[in-house]
Amino acid sequence: MPTKTSFLNNFKRIVIGDARDPHDKDVFHDISLIAFLAWVGLGADGISSSCYGPEEAFRALSGHSSLSIFVGLASAITVFVIASSYSQIIELFPSGGGGYLVASKLLSPNLGMVSGCALLVDYVLTITLSIASGADALFSFFGPAWQPLKFWFAVFGLILLTLMNMRGVKESVIPLVPIFLVFIVSHAAIIIYALSSHFMEFSVIKTRVMTDIHQTHTELGWLGMFWILMKAYSMSAGTYTGIEAVSNGLPILREPRVETGKRTMTYMAVSLASIVLGLMTAYLLFDVHPDPDKTLNAVLFEKALGGFGPLGTGIIFITLISEATLLFVAAQAGFLDGPRVLANMAQDRWFPTRFSMLSDRLVTQNGILLMGFASGLLMFYTHGVVSFLVVLYSINVFLTFTLSQLGMVKHWWNVRAETPNWKKKALINGIGLLMTLFILISVTIIKFFEGGWLTIVITGSLVAIALRIKSHYNRAYGLLQKFQSLVDVTQIEKLHPKEIDVAGQGFTCDLRSRTAVFLVNGFNGQGVHTLLQVIKMFDNSFRNYIFLHVGMIDAGNFKGVSEVQGLEQHSREAVQKYVNFMNKQGYYAEGVSAIAVDVVEETMTLANRIRERFTNTTFFSGQLVFPEDSFVNQLLHNNIASAVQRNFFLEGIPFILMPVIV
DSSP states (O other): OOOHHHHHHHHHHHHTOOOOOTTOTTHHHHHOBOHHHHHHHTTHHHHHGGGTHHHHHHHHTTTOGGGHHHHHHHHHHHHHHHHHHHHHHHHHOTTOOHHHHHHHHHTOHHHHHHHHHHHHHHHHHHHHHHHHHHHHHHHTTSOGGGGGGHHHHHHHHHHHHHHHHHHOHHHHHGGGHHHHHHHHHHHHHHHHHHHHHTGGGHHHHHHHHHHHHHHHHHHHHHHHHHHHHHHHHHHTGGGGTTTTHHHHTGGGBOSSHHHHHHHHHHHHHHHHHHHHHHHHHHHHHTTOOOBTTBOHHHHHHHHHHGGGHHHHHHHHHHHHHHHHHHHHHHHHHHHHHHHHHHHHHHHTTSSOGGGGBOOTTSSOHHHHHHHHHHHHHHHHHHTTOHHHHHHHSSHHHHHHHHHHHHHHHHHHHHTTTTOTTHHHHHHHHHHHHHHHHHHHHHHHHHHIIIIIHHHHHHHHHHHHHHHHHHHHHHHHHHHHGGGTHHHHHTTSSSOOTTTOOOOOOOSOOOTTSOEEEEEOSSSSHHHHHHHHHHHHHTTTOOSEEEEEEEEEOBTTTTTSHHHHHHHHHHHHHHHHHHHHHHHHTTOEEEEEEEEESSHHHHHHHHHHHHHHHOSSEEEEEEEEEOSSOOHHHHHHSOOHHHHHHHHHHHTTOOEEEEEEEO
């Protein structure tokens, strides 16, 4: 009869997929994306924003539709400026990282943390807004009676995307390629049709636009017209939020990553600018007006193709389906880059280190689940209302944009002596800095009282949490420093009897003698302290000493073959230092090392192999004990030793945790 565990494992294998081997040198090639697939997986966020960005800008014009052409031109120019700036970031940071690493390394760690927190909130909004907009686009084709189902359809889509991303990057992108291509082709066709069908009327349209502009100026004055333009421009700011996704996602791109990233950026910029400007122009040409039960794009398609009978209806349906599904694809940017930013911040101890851990599918599963859960909360809080989500959106990403551009300008100034064309590079990032700073200020002012304050409050709260977590890790590190002096003890050829009461017993290996097996996480004060405790406590009763180290493959070191090999080398060197130390004392010692995604499982495998050789073994590991035991301590520290102990006890293996009181 199958056990509960085997049932869960089989269910996981069906839903998530079989485990991947991180030692396989081809695994990086298998899970990486070429420029075209990266354009789909990472660029869909920006391109899909044409489903709601231009619409929100058009609505904000409040009947002054002729001004839309200026908003469209400004949006297209902004796309190219930001894309050019981020291409330089890709060159300078070929291993990826985006806004978080740029601000951390070029400005300060604290500003980098603020940038990272802003990105995390923005990616949660990306997921929520994209899925909610996708549901809007799809249900625009159905009547009002279907509208109550729209929210639950969005919730189902969120759950489905979360599961797809837990399977892996490529598995979540490839099925969406046909949808992406249908979207590009259908929207390009409608824009071309709009331009060609009104080509002979351009002089009439020009006169209408000039008349409308003159009338707007007469009614509102230059200041009023500028305010309307800025409000419309700010409401379309979500259009640019996917541009930074490529620089954040470089680790998942095919080698050579810089070339692949820049090519992806070009694809994204050209397609996004063309569609946004084209749609804004098409709205004007077909004189569309908002409909409360339909998206503006749906109104546009019906006006353009409604006279073609069943054929037109079919094309409209296919186009709206492609919009809806592409918006679901756009949520990929949040699922691909959000957990990666979170993992980078966890590596730097701004968030719990468990968020840098990989699953057996080699994805940051904890980060994916957190992004999905946070997006779900936001979905229920806003009930998937796109107009409200758009208000919350885009403030944070422009904070990250501004800090990134500022860091790049500072960098080019600092290296001006070694960089011949530094002025050109600084000019590109300087223009990007001025533009993004201006947009950040204007968007914050315009959106603040409409609900944008909530984004600022959430981001500020996340910053406060990050500072608290960092403070805890710094304090824990400071407490552990008192053990670091023990590392120097291992450099002594022979310890004084008062320090350690042992006698040299030679290097003979007796497989039947008492053997102490130590689980260590590197050569450090904690490990040496545990070793000395055992030797003193058990009064020289062990003959053999085995040191077992399993290096964790996480998001920080799973970036390429060389990084994985470096981790293997580090694990071997760590255990060898313990072996050398015990050899100096006259004991037989061995080092066993490995690297793995699941440290507990690999430790159990190696422990059983050791027990097959040494018949009288006792396992030891150090366990950090803090002055106060709390839920926060348990959350911020992995407690792998306790997890290993539970598994050992289930198999009847002696395992002793030695307290390391900090």
